[in-house]
Amino acid sequence: MKPLLIEIGTEELPAIPLLKELPNIEKKWLNILEKYNLKTGFDFFYTPRRLTLWHREFPTKQPDTIQEIWGAPKSIAEKNKKAIEGFAKKCGISTDEIKYKTKGNEEFLYYKKEIKGKEAKELLPIMIEEWLKSLNFGKTMKWGKCKEEFIRPIRWILCMMESEAITFKSFCVTSSNFTMPHRIIKNPIFIDFVGDYFCKLDKNGVILYQDERKNKIINEIKNIEKKHNVKVEIDEDLLKEIVAITEYPTALLGKFDEKFLELPPEVIITSMKEHQRYFPVYKNGKLTNAFVVVSNAFTEDFSKIIAGNEKVLRARLSDALFFWKNDIKNALSIEGLKDIVYMDNLGSMYDKVKREEKIIEYLAKNYNGNIQKAKKAVNLAKADLLTEMVYEFTELQGIMGYYYALNEGIDKEIATAIKEQYSDTVTNKTSALLNIARNLDNILALFSIGKKPKGNKDPFGLRRSANHIIKIALENNIPLDIKKAVYDLAKNYNNLNPDEVIEFIFERLYKFYDVNPSVIRAVLATGESNLFEIDKKIKLLNEIVESEDFKELAQTFKRVANIVKDFDINSIKVDENLFEKDEERILWNEFKKVKNIKNLEEKLDFLISLKPLIDKFFDNVMVNVEDEKIKHNRKSLIASIYKEFLDIADIKEITL
Secondary structure (H helix, E strand, O other): OEEEEEEEEEOOOOHHHHHHHHHHHHHHHHHHHHHOOOOOOOEEEEEOOEEEEEEEEEOOEOOOEEEEEEEEEHHHHOOOHHHHHHHHHHHOOOHHHOEEEEEOOEEEEEEEEEEOOOEHHHHHHHHHHHHHHHOOOOOOEOOOOOOOOEOOOEEEEEEEEOOEEOOOEEOOEEOEOEEOOOOOOOOOEEOOOOOHHHHHHHHOOOOOOHHHHHHHHHHHHHHHHHHHOOEEOOOHHHHHHHHHHOOOOEEEEEEOOHHHHHOOHHHHHHHHHHHHOOEEEEEOOEEEEEEEEEEOOOOOOOHHHHHHHHHHHHHHHHHHHHHHHHHHOOOOOOHHHHHOEOOOOOOEHHHHHHHHHHHHHHHHHHOOOOHHHHHHHHHHOOHHHHOHHHHHOHHHOOHHHHHHHHHOOOOHHHHHHHHOOOOOOOOOHHHHHHHHHHHHHHHHHHHHOOOOOEOOEOOOOHHHHHHHHHHHHHHOOOOOEHHHHHHHHHHHOOOOOHHHHHHHHHHOHHHHOOOOHHHHHHHHOOOOOEHHHHHHHHHHHHHHHOOOOHHHHHHHHHHHHHHOOOOOHHHOOOOHHHOOOHHHHHHHHHHHHHHHOOOHHHHHHHHHHOHHHHHHHHHHOOOOOOOHHHHHHHHHHHHHHHHHHOOOOOHHHOOO
């Protein structure tokens, strides 16, 4: 066992593709180690210019193995010379070397050979190239005359076992014993022993350990907060990205002119985070005219770096302020949306607004919304698409509409609805209705032109739209009847199959609830389509299904369902005069009490409490007797119980 160091040196790796593949990089190397029978523990490190594998102990060769080869039974082989010759050829031996070995009660052609393990130095070039080719960063590129492709050009490969460089050529690079320091230092670093690699990098501006870079950034931000009495908002995704694009990070505080605080905070934050990778700074709970930039420079004087970043941000904020002042001169209007195509066969963005207007009017009428506010909100929701600010900062669509609406003196509930139209959560009724209307039109419109999700492909995010409808309705006390709504609104769409849409939306319930899928199936089988009622029934039924004694309950009530599976529920007619057994009378008299129970939970508890009486009925009463009147009467009694269950769920659908 010897220490092994592998470093792949590249031009600057883009952060997002690297972070997406990050969970797979170690797994893929581990798979290769297992494939070549060289599995050992290792660490993986990355910076924007290197991918590093470090084995503290690595076998210098594969272990020797024994291979046993079995052939035809002796009884067949002795009669067939070709079988013996074929076996010898397979084993790479002469027929004289063939032996027989007993397995079970019979002898077989047999050969045992020892396979010597290969030297690790011989295998590593193949393994490293295989690993690099397995990495999937999305797009790849070619460089120079190299035929191989990678996310960025590979400029050096360091491969050393202890103090020995393992030399090979891969991706048009010959491996060696050198690495490159921080990009500001031009001369390579030669490694005489693998242990020197870590300290030599550290002294030359490269913090190899990604967690160490992360902690350095966080600690320096804390120092800035303490020194300047401010609070820095650390976005975790942004932090991961900055860790991935720096080799020697240093957190620095920059400032911008206070006049830019006139802009909505989201504009300033978006300019910082999305475009410049800065962290926003707050003072006394409000955004202040400062930012934190993380430099990758290896220097002691950061003044020019701070000044340069302040200049870049000033230019972006100046543009944003110009857009803001221009936009607020004009009132929000949707006339210009007629010139923006929404999608082929679905018209313009204006047409989409008008479809959503019909949906939101329907929702407001049926679910106690303010119709005037709802219609106003839907007609302003996409108006900010025509503003200069949203043209430049597309991710602020809806958010800018909120600020422009407030500036015009529009009701805050309407303005908030505009802002929350794409959100997972909403804060008022108009917001909820607008959110549902937008997502419902997405589904109805795209289904009407055949743009439905297929398999795991959902290019228009319609499954997400269905999830939003369910979530928003339930969280905002909107008892949305999916079946009724889809059928009532279908007239506004050509070539729409309402049942297909209803099934699609209900299919999302199986992802929405963490329950036995048959619980959802049992509730939906009753024909219930009110999301509020569905939610209540799923939760009630699931409590019962998860209880310890449900197995016994299920046997009894499945029997109830089976007895009446071919029985017409609408023909129920129980005549007490036809009862012949006490078990019939007792069960019926107890069951009649259900009519006085209105609460769903109490009703379910009551029906379950009938189990002992139902069991006695089945033990002592023959249902399928020859007398048709008696048989119908007894089936009617059992069907009455089953029918009451149908108010909650179809019990025959439940499986364990």
